[in-house]
Amino acid sequence: MGSHRMKGWIYCAARGATGRAASGPPAPKQIRPPNMRTDMTSRERILSTVCGRDTDHVPLHIDVHPSYLSYDPTVAHWDDQFQRTDDLLTLGTDPMIEVWLPDPVAHPDVKITTWREDNTPDGVPRLGKAYETPKGTLRQVIRETDDLYQWHRINRNTRGPLADLIDGVGLLEDVNPSRSCAFLINGPEDLDAMEYLFNPPQGDALSRWRRDADYAAQQARERGVCLLARRLYAGAALLWLTDATESICTFDEHPQYVQRFLDIIEQWQMKMLAMALDVGVDLVTRFGYYDTPDFWGVEHFDRFLKPLIDREAHACEQAGAYLMQQQSKGVTQQRDVFREMNVHVLRDLDPVQGEEDMALLKRELGDTKTLMGGINCDMLLANADREQVTQLVAETLDLMSPGGRFIMHLVPGVYAGVPWQKVLQLIDDWKHHA
Numbered sequence: 322m323g324s325h326r327m328k329g330w331i332y333c334a335a336r337g338a339t340g341r342a343a344s345g346p347p348a349p350k351q352i353r354p355p356n357m358r359t360d361m362t363s364r365e366r367i368l369s370t371v372c373g374r375d376t377d378h379v380p381l382h383i384d385v386h387p388s389y390l391s392y393d394p395t396v397a398h399w400d401d402q403f404q405r406t407d408d409l410l411t412l413g414t415d416p417m418i419e420v421w422l423p424d425p426v427a428h429p430d431v432k433i434t435t436w437r438e439d440n441t442p443d444g445v446p447r448l449g450k451a452y453e454t455p456k457g458t459l460r461q462v463i464r465e466t467d468d469l470y471q472w473h474r475i476n477r478n479t480r481g482p483l484a485d486l487i488d489g490v491g492l493l494e495d496v497n498p499s500r501s502c503a504f505l506i507n508g509p510e511d512l513d514a515m516e517y518l519f520n521p522p523q524g525d526a527l528s529r530w531r532r533d534a535d536y537a538a539q540q541a542r543e544r545g546v547c548l549l550a551r552r553l554y555a556g557a558a559l560l561w562l563t564d565a566t567e568s569i570c571t572f573d574e575h576p577q578y579v580q581r582f583l584d585i586i587e588q589w590q591m592k593m594l595a596m597a598l599d600v601g602v603d604l605v606t607r608f609g610y611y612d613t614p615d616f617w618g619v620e621h622f623d624r625f626l627k628p629l630i631d632r633e634a635h636a637c638e639q640a641g642a643y644l645m646q647q648q649s650k651g652v653t654q655q656r657d658v659f660r661e662m663n664v665h666v667l668r669d670l671d672p673v674q675g676e677e678d679m680a681l682l683k684r685e686l687g688d689t690k691t692l693m694g695g696i697n698c699d700m701l702l703a704n705a706d707r708e709q710v711t712q713l714v715a716e717t718l719d720l721m722s723p724g725g726r727f728i729m730h731l732v733p734g735v736y737a738g739v740p741w742q743k744v745l746q747l748i749d750d751w752k753h754h755a
Contacts, residue, residue: 367547373725379728380415389739405483421477423530425492448463494561530596548603576624602642603643605645607630612646666728669693675697715754
């Protein structure tokens with residue numbers, strides 16, 4: 322078998338068939354070439370792939386970031402995730418309907434105040450939020466940079482608008498660390514107060530969440546697509562709420578502090594996970610973009626995060642669901658750890674910006690883990706010409722499709738700067754090769 326290198330990663334030159342699958346309910350009407358078999362619903366295809374069973378063709382999953390709606394008018398008409406799902410299904414891909422886990426709720430005894438500072442030394446306004454708890458006051462302050470609200474357009478709505486503006490300082494936000502002037506948690510002395518901020522919803526808020534989740538489950542069943550819960554993130558919370566540089570130094574010096582911090586997040590998240598599993602989700606995503614060796618190292622990942630992830634995976638298994646680790650970098654370095662873990666899907670594998678060795682991962686993990694990714698969107702797809710897109714799709718499938726357990730996925734998703742026409746061409750090429 323020959324091999325060659327393209328854009329920094331190795332692809333093999335032979336591709337095997339995925340085998341014939343048992344027939345299922347009729348699939349939604351899709352635009353597809355005559356040679357693409359569609360004998361399964363999207364849900365059957367995805368779950369069969371995760372379980373290592375034969376499928377009609379290799380699934381293709383595409384995430385479109387909410388900020389993209391203001392970039393390309395082609396998709397700007399999507400009012401909610403159900404319209405997005407219908408359009409992506411029509412294109413023949415494998416979208417998922419999402420149930421977003423509730424945000425944490427502060428204890429009733431917590432007093433929350435917010436403020437904005439305009440007169441600052443660097444001229445950039447500050448946004449602040451304080452949580453006054455019975456165990457002390459915690460403060461978060463971030464810089465209100467010019468691009469803040471571009472990235473604050475995040476979808477956490479199971480029902481409602483895709484792009485929802487987050488106003489002010491969110492407790493757990495990816496935009497916070499690079500703009501932080503004051504971190505919420507600065508050491509073990511803050512953990513007693515921190516516990517007051519992580520509670521499940523109650524009363525009307527809980528009823529509304531359950532009503533929306535049940536509606537999403539119904540919509541997923543009607544369309545024959547997977548129901549996906551988003552998201553768990555115990556490891557990422559350490560970067561969102563603390564000074565990451567200082568936190569790294571505590572792994573060996575104050576491991577009890579790190580462990581208790583993670584336990585507070587995880588105990589709350591396991592309650593949220595139980596709620597999602599009770600709705601009947603098929604898959605659960607855990608946000609692992611910061612679970613990388615660059616931050617944790619293999620040793621500390623194994624010590625602090627592996628037990629949490631294994632517990633989450635076990636809870637999913639008990640409910641008949643599957644856990645996805647969403648991590649674009651470091652999986653190749655951590656492959657020996659992941660081989661022994663219970664996690665079912667390794668998602669967002671990026672051979673370009675994440676420098677993942679797809680051939681090695683396929684060879685060493687492909688028999689027991691479903692690999693999801695393979696297509697870098699921001700750099701590679703965005704800048705590829707027509708011929709390069711065709712070559713990219715063909716070579717990705719040549720390498721990854723033999724033996725199944727592969728979901729083609731655009732990493733990290735479709736963001737501003739990626740022409741929608743490139744996405745459509747990739748879909749067309751996938752239909753002719755999958």
